[in-house]
Amino acid sequence: MLKSAFIAILLASTAVAADWTEYRMGPFRVISNAGDRPARERLTGMEQTRHVLAGMLGKTDLQTVWPIVLVLFPNQKEYGPRALPQPFVPGGSSDLSAWTADVPQPQDWRREIVHRLIADNAGLLSGVTLTALEDLFSTIEVNATRVKLGARPAALPQDRLRGWAKIQLLATNPEYSGRFRVYLGNLQQGSEESVAAKNGFDLTIEELNRRADAYFRAGAFEASPVSGEALNPNRDFIEKRLPQSDVDDWLAELKAGGKTFSPVSPRGLLAAGTAVSLEQAAKANPRWAEPHVRLADLETNKLVKVSRLKVATTLEPNNSAYWQALAEAQTAAEQPIDAAKSWSSAERTAPTDAERERIHQIRVNADLRRVEIELADKKRAADERAADLQRVKDGAAAEIRAAEAKANREQGGLKSGATPVPFAQIYGSETINGTLVQVDCDALKGSNGPRRLTIRNAKSTVKVLVRGSEGLNPADFTCGAQKPARQVMVIHDAKPDAKMGTVGNVMTYELH
Secondary structure, rough: OOOHHHHHHHHHHHHHHHHHEEEEOOOOOEEEEHHHHHHHHHHHHHHHHHHHHHHHHHHOOOOOOOEEEEEEOOOOOHHHHHHHOOOOOOOOOOOEEEEOOOOOOOOOHHHHHHHHHHHHOOOOOOOOHHHHHHHHHHHOOOEEEEEOOOOOOOOOOHHHHHHHHHHHHHHHHHHHOHHHHHHHHEEEEEEOHHHHHHHHHOOOHHHHHHHHHHHHHHHHOEEEEOOOOOOOOOOOOEEEOOHHHHHHHHHHHHHHHOOOOOOOOOHHHHHHHOHHHHHHHHHHHHOOOOHHHHHHHHOHHHHHHHOOOOOOOHHHHOHHHHHHHHHHHHOOOOHHHHHHHHHHHHHHHOOOHHHHHHHHHHHHHHHHHHHHHHHHHHHHHHHHHHHHHHHHHHHHHHHHHHHHHHHHHHOOOOOOOOOOOOHHHHOOOOOEEEEEEEEEHHHOOOOOOOEEEEEOOOEEEEEEEEEEOOOOOOHHHOOOOEEEEEEEEEEEOOOOEEOOOEEEEEEEEEEE
């Protein structure tokens, strides 16, 4: 009798294990011992959500950073001991949920599906728009290929219901639904809503909001048919029976509840927290932003830190916290213009109005600091140019004074009441003041070859030659017609060069 009972228990245990089946499509998995039909129905609902949302976002195929897994039990008795505290918990290599086949999936669970699809695929969307889309899909109705959208969610606060009503109007009303994709596409590209309203519906933002408010006040909300995917649940899903070892692994992850992970899984590697394990985690899941953020936290090189965080924001562009971290890193790396752009993205993706206002103030302060830095840089550059010009003037004056002193010494010194020998008389030099209109260069001599300057003033047009002698730099004069023309003062040696057509060689010059 005992032996028979033992055999019966063993056979029952084997049957339960053999009944576990995995159904897959896209990023979704349903792992079930609740029978074939309930599992296929749940996966169909998930897949139709993905299809309809992809059309609205202007995408052809929505994928997720992590596979989204639903472990489906046949009834409350089997599900109850494995119930999770929230719709999803992180698994080592997936986002994991559990439910029972005899109760429909709750609205919060459906919101989380949409949240992950948008976060992992869409461009920049405001927190208000993101929440409204999650609420819109929380009441999706799916019956194979027949899909309806827009039923009113339960128990939404008034401000959130108003946001939902606007998106519901645009997504389900034929007057707007055909262009809703254009509107959302503009928002994803970072455009202001006024631009999205104009491009999407040819309306001003004021008129769009007026219509949305009137629709909200009327309160006549109804679900409407939308175009579903041509899907055959009995044919299109990948299906396989699970061995007991796989079942045990999934049930162990449910029991862990997102608190512990296999050390060789991507999240287990992240939990180790070393530079090596974080690099391995990033390679194990290339779509995952978090390892790059954690590596940035360990980084001491400011430019490398910025580079790490740029990767994170590229992988997860709707994460406001990542944009804030990048903006702070760019500020520390003295990249104020890039930091201002990152603060703008952080503000746009903020999840709440209060957070958006806080970031807006930080952004305003950052813009003020950027302007102050730019003005300080311009002043410093102007001061350096003025100092360089003064050094040239002082050097030329010192040369003139030294030459005059030498000439007077050679003449036996300056007698009382005598006039000093001027610099021009010593060297036979001449001074020209005028507008520099043309610089002719010898292409064969390179950037430091002689250059012929054409100078025009009210009296005449003359040409002088600049050679690369000490204290002179021909490269100061750009070749060709001078646009704009510049004022110049030159002192030349009054030694004409018939071949070059010049009246002398420049001894010193001053450009304005």
